[in-house]
Amino acid sequence: MNVWGVIAKTFLHAFLICLGVVVLYPLIWMALNGFKNNAQIFGDPFALPVGWSWDNYVLAWNQGVRDYVTVSVLVTVVSGICTVLVSAWTAYGLTRTNMPAKPLLVGFVLGGLMLSPTVAVIPLVKIMQALGLYNTYWALIVLYTAFRVPFSTFLIRAYMLDLPKDVDEAAMMDGASEGQRFWRITLPLCRPIIVSCMILHVLFAWNEYLFAMIFSSGAGMQTLPVGLTLIMATHGTSYAEVFAAMTISALPIVMVFFAAQRYFIRGLSEGIGK
């Protein structure tokens, strides 16, 4: 390798490192500020905390974050399970049964991908009020499921289309019903894509803000993103506590991402590549 090659390579690595600092430093700053007190926060922003104390984290946790986390976990898990189940059923029906008018159904369900939540939000308020779900997290569970079913169905259907059908057909010859074949054969075979769907859903539901803000503003119903803005509004002057609350809500999702990176990337590449 010649001199220019070495210089170019060094330059590229330096560039990647600089960009990495730009990406990570604000997040580290956020976590560090959670350990400071207000006087330190108003001092040199680049300084490390003096006398690391978990007080702000404990305070933030007890002053609401615990409740927001509970609601967020509930909404994320329940809507995730509903989304994956409904999508797997639909994908199964569309790939493994003699259901009439399949192309029409595929178009209908996947067409939902093109419709945006923002456009639907005003009529949805009326619907949720009529159903008595307005200002409850049940509204979020229903909406997260409804708006994510098209994408998950799309992923699972693509995966099922690529699966060999012989086991399924053999089971059919042995007299297994559609239901038995779904639960015993197809669903277990689809585990990798189910996991990917679940992870993508967790990422979506944990972070969603528009619906959460409009449909679950009632006390004890707020998810973490809404709760954070509330903490900001009510404890806005004790910055350190807000930083601690932000760190607490960011950490679980970053850990989920690193733990399940492989499945996550598979889901993304399947979703976009077809």
Added chain:
Amino acid sequence: MAATPSHRPAWMRAGGTLEFRLRDLLSFRWAAIAVILVGWFVYYPILDNFVVSTTDEDIFTGEVTHVGLANYQRLLDDPVVWTSLWNNGLYAVVSIVFQVFGALLLAAIIEGLGSERLRRFWRAVYFVPSAISITVTGLLFYFIYQPDIGLLDALLKQIGLSELMRPWLGDEHTAIYAIIAMSQWQGFGYSTLLFAVAIQKIPRELYDAAIMDGAGPLRRLWYVTLPLTREMTGLMIIITVTGAFQVFNEVMVLTAGGPNNSSQVLGTWLYQQAFTENNFGYGAAIAAVIFVVTMVTGAAQLVYTRRRRVQL
């Protein structure tokens, strides 16, 4: 009978008994919940939105008056709508530069690295902001842009550019740019990851052949990577434009459209009209604009992917 492969469902085939037809119809149950959910909560509200947009609702008496296209007339005369459209457009252009072409280049650099561990490391590092909630990153940048405690002004002072210091979000001229910048910071890792996956799918032999022909890294980028990720690039441009016209969260958290509506986008203006000022009808008309724009980009996406698939 069952194992006979056929593209036509049994009920269309001659000789299908009544029992078989019933069983085929029964198979609808697998898709029933999805159809009901999506129909009720995704399709119906969007149709209903058009009905709402031709009405004016008195929030206190619940009285609904039909006003025809008056709300749409009002759109045309509303300067904030034009500011919003401009800001959404700005969002789209900047995002195409950084989150499509910037990300493509970055992905090419990362995938060109020698060690798989390094490649995985950088992909993951750059992705981290995308995994974090928009409210967290929004609040974080709200603090970063603050004049008293923020990182940005402190950094400018440190490197001797004090004259550039300003309350970034409180200044009408910089608020929307500050928000868009934050958005790039959060989103570029996501598209980089997608491009990295697309680049990994390019057969290695093509690069080997290019090296045999004496092509350096730049020419390999130009003649192999770019042409073979063109499909992905087109798709990402469309997705980015669609996203730019639906943008809501970051603006809501950072400025809520202020100061003086200078950073308003269609999504936040809709929210303010419908939920702060209780103009449901007018809010629905703004939503209809978003719908039209996303339908056009969505149709473009459909045509584009169809055409590419036939060619490949």
